[in-house]
Amino acid sequence: MLRFITSRFLQSLLALYLVISATFFMVRFVPGGPFTAEKAVTAEILRNLEAHYGLDKPLWRQYLDYLGSLMHGDLGPSFKYPNRTVNEILGDKLPVSVELGLLSLGVALVLGIGLGTIAAVRRNTWVDYLASSFGMVGISVPTFVVGPLLVLVAAIHLGWFNASGWYTAADRVLPALVLGIAYAAPISRLTRGGMLEVLHQDFIRTARAKGASEFRVVTRHALRGGLLPVVSFLGPAVAGILTGSFVIETIFQIPGIGREFVNSAFNRDYTLVLGTVILYSVLIMALNLVVDVVQAWMNPKVRLES
Amino acid sequence: MNAASSPQPPVDSLVLPAQEPVEKGNSLWHDAWLRLRKNKLAYFGLWTVIVITTACVIGPFLSPYGYEEQDLDLGAAPPSGKHWLGTDTLGRDLLVRLLYGGRVSLAVGLAATFVALTIGVVYGAVAGFFGGKRDAVMMRAVDIMYALPFPIFVILLMVFFGKNIILLFVAIGAVEWLTMARIVRSQVMAIKKMEFIEAARSLGFGRRRIIFRHILPNILGPIIVYTTLTIPGVMLLESFLSFLGLGVQPPMSSWGVLIKDGSDKMEEFPWLLIFPGVTFSLTLFSLNFLGDGLRDALDVRSSKD
Numbered sequence: 306m307l308r309f310i311t312s313r314f315l316q317s318l319l320a321l322y323l324v325i326s327a328t329f330f331m332v333r334f335v336p337g338g339p340f341t342a343e344k345a346v347t348a349e350i351l352r353n354l355e356a357h358y359g360l361d362k363p364l365w366r367q368y369l370d371y372l373g374s375l376m377h378g379d380l381g382p383s384f385k386y387p388n389r390t391v392n393e394i395l396g397d398k399l400p401v402s403v404e405l406g407l408l409s410l411g412v413a414l415v416l417g418i419g420l421g422t423i424a425a426v427r428r429n430t431w432v433d434y435l436a437s438s439f440g441m442v443g444i445s446v447p448t449f450v451v452g453p454l455l456v457l458v459a460a461i462h463l464g465w466f467n468a469s470g471w472y473t474a475a476d477r478v479l480p481a482l483v484l485g486i487a488y489a490a491p492i493s494r495l496t497r498g499g500m501l502e503v504l505h506q507d508f509i510r511t512a513r514a515k516g517a518s519e520f521r522v523v524t525r526h527a528l529r530g531g532l533l534p535v536v537s538f539l540g541p542a543v544a545g546i547l548t549g550s551f552v553i554e555t556i557f558q559i560p561g562i563g564r565e566f567v568n569s570a571f572n573r574d575y576t577l578v579l580g581t582v583i584l585y586s587v588l589i590m591a592l593n594l595v596v597d598v599v600q601a602w603m604n605p606k607v608r609l610e611s
Numbered sequence: 612m613n614a615a616s617s618p619q620p621p622v623d624s625l626v627l628p629a630q631e632p633v634e635k636g637n638s639l640w641h642d643a644w645l646r647l648r649k650n651k652l653a654y655f656g657l658w659t660v661i662v663i664t665t666a667c668v669i670g671p672f673l674s675p676y677g678y679e680e681q682d683l684d685l686g687a688a689p690p691s692g693k694h695w696l697g698t699d700t701l702g703r704d705l706l707v708r709l710l711y712g713g714r715v716s717l718a719v720g721l722a723a724t725f726v727a728l729t730i731g732v733v734y735g736a737v738a739g740f741f742g743g744k745r746d747a748v749m750m751r752a753v754d755i756m757y758a759l760p761f762p763i764f765v766i767l768l769m770v771f772f773g774k775n776i777i778l779l780f781v782a783i784g785a786v787e788w789l790t791m792a793r794i795v796r797s798q799v800m801a802i803k804k805m806e807f808i809e810a811a812r813s814l815g816f817g818r819r820r821i822i823f824r825h826i827l828p829n830i831l832g833p834i835i836v837y838t839t840l841t842i843p844g845v846m847l848l849e850s851f852l853s854f855l856g857l858g859v860q861p862p863m864s865s866w867g868v869l870i871k872d873g874s875d876k877m878e879e880f881p882w883l884l885i886f887p888g889v890t891f892s893l894t895l896f897s898l899n900f901l902g903d904g905l906r907d908a909l910d911v912r913s914s915k916d
Contacts, residue, residue: 324760
């Protein structure tokens with residue numbers, strides 16, 4: 306087990322290094338620089354600016370400097386927001402995105418596992434068909450269609466919520482719902498499939514024979530095995546929720562990292578772009594690692610194979 | 612020399628029994644077709660895809676309007692006899708823009724899927740066929756790439772290198788091949804142990820020929836199924852980028868562009884959001900059902916990894 310975790314960890318570190326290097330060189334070779342947009346910058350000021358940010362050094366030197374300060378957790382100064390560091394900016398925006406992500410994940414898990422389990426237990430009844438078609442609709446209707454439509458109905462026509470913003474608790478409802486539904490759909494399909502497989506097995510029959518109630522059979526005995534496919538989906542799902550929040554943050558005007566990232570790319574704010582990419586990568590890789598470990602813990606078969 | 616080369620043709624024909632699954636494929640594919648027809652949702656999906664694609668290809672020729680043609684006096688008008696789906700704020704016919712947008716969305720979807728298909732099949736087949744160390748290294752690389760935040764890279768590419776439509780689908784295709792490679796690899800590993808491959812090998816055929824002529828035709832089923840399921844994913848990514856303003860650029864339209872426009876103006880002109888949204892969702896819905904139906908019809912078990 307420890308070997309498994311260590312090898313996965315090293316693999317993630319390698320992937321992270323690749324991401325950092327690829328992004329670092331990509332942003333440097335892009336046409337246009339962070340100061341090209343500024344009006345009336347004389348050659349001398351430009352030189353000073355570049356010297357201030359270390360852009361006058363040779364590329365390999367900049368690269369090593371960056372990696373060096375990264376080792377100390379320093380993502381460098383922002384090129385576009387004077388006197389602000391990337392760490393500060395991301396520190397401001399991250400909690401918002403994390404809150405949105407966790408709420409959405411909660412919606413996705415409760416809705417997805419609930420519907421999937423009910424569909425499997427009531428297989429081939431109208432309950433199952435209803436839950437399954439929800440799954441298909443959720444997969445096929447993109448968030449940027451569901452989002453605006455929900456805003457149109459629930460916010461503009463019914464007036465229950467604000468159309469955008471991130472101030473009150475009620476402002477959290479629509480964004481979390483839209484992003485959550487998108488991931489509830491595949492989760493409900495995976496839960497249904499996993500549960501159907503498990504419900505046929507002997508140990509379920511044994512549990513029933515021992516007189517366990519149907520509710521107990523499902524929640525205590527079947528779910529642990531039935532949720533295995535869901536757990537392996539959670540890695541990609543969490544990554545998707547993170548990037549999916551780009552669109553949600555745009556639709557609902559939420560001051561999170563997604564919007565900041567797109568803006569920073571447009572502004573050629575190299576350090577902020579790099580910082581965001583690194584933050585996303587670390588989050589995604591850490592979560593994937595956790596998912597792998599949980600999966601191994603839940604399923605002895607996986608543990609043995611590795 | 613002559614004696615050695617003259618038996619060559621008969622040897623080649625000896626291989627034919629090995630290719631029988633392909634030759635006899637008619638009945639196999641016919642069975643699959645019958646199974647697909649029985650699946651109402653998949654069959655509905657198939658026809659919806661055909662109808663929408665045909666409409667997007669032919670429709671613009673039949674329409675009296677162009678996708679850029681403006682009628683500023685009219686402005687945004689709700690659906691009417693003249694403009695079936697209404698017009699946008701610049702007085703452009705929504706139906707025609709929807710059909711043109713469909714061309715772009717479908718074309719990007721197909722092109723990017725083709726890129727993903729090519730890379731994925733070749734990569735997976737090579738890894739699966741050779742096995743051993745080469746396979747281990749190649750699949751470890753895929754594992755690592757799985758962990759990379761690709762949508763973020765695609766966004767960066769689009770921001771930095773201009774919103775070029777060819778770059779768009781190459782970038783999307785280069786992202787989406789990983790799963791295809793895994794599926795093809797596991798299929799190839801199962802097939803390569805079969806006797807007819809042994810036979811082909813003992814006849815001295817080269818690896819390339821064995822992979823492309825003997826193995827790949829036998830795993831067409833999973834490839835087709837997964838391709839069908841990749842197209843909606845790719846179209847979603849394209850429209851996601853267009854929605855962020857990074858994909859297809861105006862005045863050209865794509866479904867993502869139209870949905871973006873529509874959601875900006877939905878309060879006053881809801882039809883601008885509803886028609887593109889419904890069309891796009893219906894297409895994705897149909898493709899997903901078709902892919903699921905094909906999976907059942909061709910009896911492809913979902914691969915374990």
